Amino acid sequence: IVIYFLVGTSDPYVKFKLNGKTLYKSKVVYKNLNPVWDETVVLPVQTLNQKLWIKVYDRDLTSSDFMGSAFVALAELELNRTTEQVLKLEDPNSLEDDMGVIVLNLSLAVKQGDFKRNVSDTGN
Numbered sequence: 867i868v869i870y871f872l873v874g875t876s877d878p879y880v881k882f883k884l885n886g887k888t889l890y891k892s893k894v895v896y897k898n899l900n901p902v903w904d905e906t907v908v909l910p911v912q913t914l915n916q917k918l919w920i921k922v923y924d925r926d927l928t929s930s931d932f933m934g935s936a937f938v939a940l941a942e943l944e945l946n947r948t949t950e951q952v953l954k955l956e957d958p959n960s961l962e963d964d965m966g967v968i969v970l971n972l973s974l975a976v977k978q979g980d981f982k983r984n985v986s987d988t989g990n
Contacts, residue, residue: 875899877925878933880968882909884916894925911974914941920968922955932957934965938972948973 878901880892889909895901909918917937923930934955943949948971955965 876901876933878922879925879930881919881921881923882907883919883921884909884911910977911940914943914974916940920953920970922968934960936968938970940974943972943974945974945976 875897876899877894877896878898879894880903881888882890890907892903892905895903917939919935919937921935922933924933934957936953936955938951938953951970951972953968953970955968957965
């Protein structure tokens with residue numbers, strides 16, 4: 867996490883967003899420039915034609931500072947297979963080229979009972 871090296875510490879947390887809506891907010895890792903969250907979360911997805919946005923913030927007493935973001939195209943994930951994603955954080959408003967990375971283990975699964983098949987009745 868780049869900009870905060872000048873200050874010396876950061877209190878980062880992550881928001882996961884779909885369609886502009888925050889679906890999950892991680893815990894804050896206090897005073898850490900190389901945070902490990904080690905959290906597991908299940909997010910509801912209606913369609914795979916979306917991007918899962920990962921936005922990293924630095925928690926302050928009065929507000930939170932944006933530190934960078936990345937996204938995962940859900941359509942590129944394989945069903946029932948966990949993949950490690952190393953995502954480069956970006957901030958279009960920053961002068962820094964290297965905002966750091968975030969590493970996620972992602973898997974895509976169908977919720978039990980939600981799988982629907984389109985089957986036509988042929989009479990056989």
